[in-house]
Amino acid sequence: MWNRPRFDLKVRLTLRVAAISAACFAAISAYFLVTADREAHARIDGIAAIVAKSLELQQGKVQWVANPRSDFPNLDPVSAYVMTPGLCLAFRGANGEILQRFCSGAPTPANPPPQVFAAFYRSLFDPGREAARPVIVRGAKLGETVVSVDPAVQTAEAWHEAGRLMIALAIALPLLCALVYAALARALRPTRMIRxxxxxxxxxxxxxxxxxxxxxxxxxxxxxxxxxxxxxxxxLAERSELTRKLIALQDEERRHLARELHDEFGQSLAAIRALAASARQTAVQDCPSLLSECDGIARTATGMMEMLRGTLFRLRPPDVEELGLVASLEGLVAGWNGRSRGETRFAIRFDGAFETLPAAISASLYRIVQEALTNAAKHAGATKVSLELTMRADEIALAIDDDGRSSDPAAKSGMGLLGMRERVAALRGKLSFEAGPHGGTALRVTIPVAADRPVLERAA
Structure with missing residues (x-):
């Protein structure tokens, strides 16, 4: 299954804040560039108006003194006051011919704008655009004044304004990101406690x-x-209590069934064996041909008694409280080794002191081991089963490994495993059943012996 990449929330939010801040700086820079362009055009429009008014005064003075020698247009007087680096003043006659032109030189900028910025600025703002104002005297248009600025000078001025903002952005943006990340890290610190x-x-x-x-x-x-x-x-406490009561009721029913089988069925089998023995003695004297049938009846009754004894042992195991958990489990394993006749080898190992365990835990552990051995021997077809019971400071660990068929559905489901899960759940433990590392199956059970846990402490 494809998983989407995960990013740290602090990094993601910091990057978003940085992107928004950069967009804000870009908007501010664009605003400054637009404002600077408008101011530049307003300035040259104002200069064009001043020059046009000056030329109108010059022409009016010429007509007033009736000077036959006219030096109109004369841009020298006005150029001394309005000229700036890169500025050009010109007078264009009514026929479209430039009659006079003055341009001031532009010094080479110390930090010329990059070519990319220059191309971008020129494509948006059209630097060097001319501003023209008509020169009108007594209702007649004599021409017009033309004012323009060197595009390189205007682009350099715009870059100078934008450069200051970029320097501020280069300084403020990393600092802002660091502050935002620190603030988010502090604000999100409790999420580690939640996790x-x-x-x-x-x-x-x-x-x-x-x-x-x-x-x-x-x-x-x-x-x-x-x-x-x-x-x-x-x-969970209510469920555990209910499970405990159900298990207690189940154990009581098993003990009752064991008593009934022992008292009724066991006595009947004993009587059948006695009758078979008596019939054999009679057959020896009167009818020897019935000896084989009498022996068969006795063997069948003996086999049924052996099966009944095993059933009674599973229904009503030895009292764990009297014998102890270790002795009871050793007897259980020894019984399985005896019944398997070498087909399956069972081994058990203990690590820890189990004498002080509560009776409920000891009885449940015995039943869990009993069900696990039954599953391994009868359903998984294991030839080797190893058990290890470990007592730790705060929990009991049970490990059962076998070399049987790990894919057998009967080994993974059914009433046996369900009973084990119920007993483990009643003790608030954990049970896992999975394939072993070297084949077979592995059963792991952990049961806490101290259920109290400290409440999460608040981080500083």
């Missing part, structure tokens, strides 16, 4: 609780989490 709590819930530790959080959203999650944990803990 730890969920992991403990997944591990069947329903005593996990979350402390109060500062953020309202996380506090709402905390309330739901704690309520869910309490509900699950209560439901």
């Amino acid at each position: 730890t709590g969920l992991e403990r819930i997944a591990a069947n530790d329903l005593t996990a609780r979350l402390p109060p959080f500062d953020l309202a959203e996380l506090s709402a999650i905390r309330d739901v989490f704690n309520h869910l944990a309490e509900s699950l803990d209560t439901a």
Whole structure:
């Protein structure tokens, strides 16, 4: 199954903030560029108006003094006041011919704009566009003044303005990302506690609780989490109690059935054996041909008694409270080794002191081992079964490995495995049944001996 790549939430949010900040800086830069372009055009329009007004005054003065020698147009007086680097002043006559033109030189910029920026700026703003104003005297149009700025100078000025913003962006954006990441890391720190709590819930530790959080959203999650944990803990406790009662009732019914079989069926088989022995003695004297039938009846009754004895042993095992768990399991394994006649070899090993275990845990462990051995010998066809029971500080671990058929459905399902699961669930333990590393099957059971768990502590 294809899984989508996962990204850290802090990194993702930081990248989004950085993208939004960069877009904001780009919008601000575009605003400054548009404003600068408008101001530049407004400036040259103003210069064009001033030059046109000056030329109109010049022509009016010429007509007023009736000077036959006219030096109109004369841009020298006005150019001294309005000329800036890269600016061009010109007067275009009514016939479209340029009669006079002044242009100031532009110094070579220390940091020329990149070619990419220059091409981009020229494609958007058309630097060097002319501003023209008509020169009208007494209702007659004598021509027009033309003002323009060198495109390279205007592009360099725009780059200078944009460059300052880019420097500010280059400094502010990493700093902003670092601050946002730190703030998110601090704000999302409680999520690690939430994850730890969920992991403990997944591990069947329903005593996990979350402390109060500062953020309202996380506090709402905390309330739901704690309520869910309490509900699950209560439901599991009720289920465990019900399972315990059902198992106790089942064991009581087994003991009752064992007594009935022993008292009724066992006595009947004993009587049949006695009658067969008496009939054999009579047949020896009166009818020797019946000896084989009498012996057959005796053998059948003996075999049925052996089967009954095994059934009674499974229905009503030895008292674990009196013999102890270790002795009971050793007797169980020895019985299986005796009944298998070498077809299946059973071995058991203990690690720890099991004398102080509660009676309920000892009885459940005995029944779990009994069902597991039955599954391995009868359903999986195993030839070698090894058991290991380990007592640790806070739990009991049971490991049963065999070399049988791990894919046999009977070995993985049925009332035997269901009974084991019910007993493990009643003790709030865990059970896993899977294929062994070297073939066969592996049964793992862990049962806690101390159910109390500390509540999650609040991180500093």
